[in-house]
Amino acid sequence: MAKIKMKKKSTSTDMTAMCDVAFLLLTFFILTATAKVPEALPVDTPSSTVQTKLPDSDLAIITVGKGKVFFDLKGREIRKRTLEGMGAKYGVTFSEDDKTKFALMDDFGVPVAGLKQIIGMNSADRTKANQPGIPLDSLDNQLKDWLLVSRRAAIDLDDKELQIAIKGDAKEEYPKIKKIMDILQDQKINSFNLVTGTRGKDF
Amino acid sequence: MAELNTGDGGGGKGGKVRSKKQNSKVDLTAMVDLAFLLITFFMLTTSLSKPQSMDLSLPNKDEDPNKPKIDTKVDENRTMTVMLGDNNKMVYYMGLLATPKVGPKDIAYGKDGIRRELLTQKKNVLAYSAGKGKPDQGIIVIIKPTKKSNYRNLIDILDEMAISGVDTYAIVPEFSPEETKLIDKQPE
Secondary structure: OHHHHHHHHHHOOOOHHHHHHHHHHHHHHHHHOOOOOOOOOOOOOOEEOOOEEOOOOOEEEEEEEOOEEEEEEEOHHHHHHHHHHHHHHHOOOOOHHHHHHHHHOOOEOOOHHHHHHHHHOOHHHHHHOOOOOOOEOOOOEHHHHHHHHHHHHHHHHHOOOOEEEEEEOOOOEHHHHHHHHHHHHHOOOOEEEEEEEEOOOOO | OOOOOOOOOOOOHHHHHHHHHHHOOOOOHHHHHHHHHHHHHHHHHHHHOOOEEEEEEOOOOOOOOOOHHHHOOOOHHHEEEEEEOOOOOEEEEEEOOOOEEEEEEEOOOOHHHHHHHHHHHHHHHHHHHHHOOOOOOOOEEEEEEOOOOEHHHHHHHHHHHHHHOOOOEEEOOOOOHHHHHHHHOOOO
């Protein structure tokens, strides 16, 4: 009798603890994972073999595609501070609510005057909004100001130099990229990152 | 493994007790399997979805980076000029265009094209520098993207620099008339 009982016990392992641990980890990963939001300007980045990871905060991404330029900042506090600065510079007042919303937003490509409208939309509408891109010609170079203000914000908040990445579409012609690089270099930013996909060396 | 069983108590009083004991345990194997599968999925997607990037450092603008040959008196035997045209066309030559050491030649992207050539030339230049008693002077590549070249071309050539270990290169979008003629020439 006793022997048979022992055997029965040994065939099944107690999985409760394992299950607990597994679900704990699962919850952790789900919560830390950042949901992928559709980008306002989808671009097809070229691939390279070099793999340097981009930082999560203190990063500005300039997206170039279809002849338009979009701007994105990582880090909520920096976004808020930058929006304040830009509002002051261009005479647009943003409410506290706008700032909170802007902090949670992704990339955008509108002149400062039209930014309020974009902030007011929900994310699905933003993607469809057909944003015209940030003006960067010599008369109205808003990209330059965005960069200046956000760099200052990064230094104020974290005492760190803002890193800048260019995310270009593979088919974008060189002069457009060159223009962005020139704007960066005018501000003495000589070192930046180019966002690329990955590939093996065998191509 | 313990299973939920509902209907096979079957026998008398002894059987009833047994079936109750079996009921107390639920099989968690499938649940654990699923949980670990999801964990693996989330772990991989969180770390893999981060965009990769490539560092690029440009020289200071005020110092006119456009004339490395003249300003810094670079040995023309060490320079290789690569011009990027439209439709993924690429032309390269070694030395000065008037008296080129190699080329000018059309070349393709990828491992059988520019990479092989870069590695060969790199070796040649190193041998040449070693002959002069300065073995630390490697090849200098001047990348000239035309207005019609696209961003992919630029990334590709920068990638080739990284793969073949050329660490002295400059992006110079300036063309002499001869160079323009060369890159605009359609293949026969």
